Amino acid sequence: MSRGDRRTVLITGASAGIGAALARVFAGHGWDLILTARREDPLRTLAAELSGMGAHATVIPEDLADPEAPRRLLAAIADCDLQVDGLVNNAGFSRTAGFLRTDPASHEAMIRVMLTAPVELARLFAPGMVERGHGRILNVASLAGQMPATGGDTLYGPIKSFLIKASQGLHLELRGTGVHVTALCPGYTLTEFHDVNGTRAEVSTAYPAWMWQTAEHVADVGYRAVETNRPKVTPGAMNNVLAGLAKHLPDAMALNMVGGHARRLKRI
Ligand SMILES: NC(=O)c1ccc[n+]([C@@H]2O[C@H](COP(=O)([O-])OP(=O)(O)OC[C@H]3O[C@@H](n4cnc5c(N)ncnc54)[C@H](OP(=O)(O)O)[C@@H]3O)[C@@H](O)[C@H]2O)c1
Numbered sequence: 001m002s003r004g005d006r007r008t009v010l011i012t013g014a015s016a017g018i019g020a021a022l023a024r025v026f027a028g029h030g031w032d033l034i035l036t037a038r039r040e041d042p043l044r045t046l047a048a049e050l051s052g053m054g055a056h057a058t059v060i061p062e063d064l065a066d067p068e069a070p071r072r073l074l075a076a077i078a079d080c081d082l083q084v085d086g087l088v089n090n091a092g093f094s095r096t097a098g099f100l101r102t103d104p105a106s107h108e109a110m111i112r113v114m115l116t117a118p119v120e121l122a123r124l125f126a127p128g129m130v131e132r133g134h135g136r137i138l139n140v141a142s143l144a145g146q147m148p149a150t151g152g153d154t155l156y157g158p159i160k161s162f163l164i165k166a167s168q169g170l171h172l173e174l175r176g177t178g179v180h181v182t183a184l185c186p187g188y189t190l191t192e193f194h195d196v197n198g199t200r201a202e203v204s205t206a207y208p209a210w211m212w213q214t215a216e217h218v219a220d221v222g223y224r225a226v227e228t229n230r231p232k233v234t235p236g237a238m239n240n241v242l243a244g245l246a247k248h249l250p251d252a253m254a255l256n257m258v259g260g261h262a263r264r265l266k267r268i
Contacts, residue, residue, distance in 0.1 A: 009086030012037065014046060016037070024050070025222075043059040088138045089118035089139045093193070098152055122137055129178075130174065137182070139183050149258070150262050175229075181226075184218070184226075188211050218235050221235040
């Protein structure tokens with residue numbers, strides 16, 4: 001149950017990057033929080049920081065690659081007597097070694113963390129939001145989901161495209177219920193993401209500083225978009241130009257464009 005008239009948001013992947021930045025933005029707007037990711041220590045450090053802002057933050061560590069994780073989260077949240085008024089599906093990572101060189105278990109984990117878990121969590125928590133006539137679902141997708149297919153990180157773009165389309169569909173279905181649904185589509189963002197996938201050196205050389213956004217800016221844009229119920233938002237003028245180009249270029253030309261990107265990153 002929310003404390004007084006305060007609402008509670010569940011944020012996945014809150015131990016770093018965009019998820020931690022979104023936690024600070026939601027807390028700054030008066031929300032309480034349920035923070036999840038695999039690493040408990042950074043979640044606890046963030047929870048302490050957020051309590052200094054007057055927010056109540058509950059930490060529930062989970063590995064979303066585990067198929068049982070969404071149901072375990074539901075049970076743990078009920079045990080804490082909390083209600084989920086907002087859901088931020090943010091946890092994610094990429095693998096860039098190429099389809100045939102990537103362990104199938106890693107691909108399965110990508111699909112579970114960034115596709116299956118967001119769908120299941122929305123299915124578990126959206127009914128309560130609709131019943132109460134208020135809710136927020138923010139799905140952190142990517143500019144990559146609006147771009148043509150890429151080699152190297154073969155499944156990442158399609159997973160994010162799925163998340164964008166699924167968000168837009170749910171946005172339409174829930175219009176008028178008080179539940180807002182938004183896909184947030186960041187471009188290059190300064191987080192641990194490129195350290196985790198091992199491409200920090202390549203992307204820093206290939207892409208100039210002006211193409212990078214901070215997690216704080218991305219989180220702020222995402223929060224405002226879901227509050228105003230925009231079905232999709234892409235932070236940054238240049239990212240919007242790229243998304244627009246990708247939509248209007250013929251397929252062959254667009255594939256050549258991103259083929260150049262993959263070659264620059266030595267992925268194909
Ligand atoms: N950075 C970019 O350039 C960029 C651009 C577009 C979109 N995005 C998207 O933004 C989202 C956040 O990424 P980020 O940039 O903030 O990266 P990040 O700093 O690496 O953070 C990723 C978060 O996901 C969590 N996570 C990863 N695997 C998980 C698992 N199996 N179970 C539970 N949590 C897991 C991590 O926590 P633990 O390691 O503690 O589990 C961490 O909190 C992702 O969906 C990513 O695809 C990022």
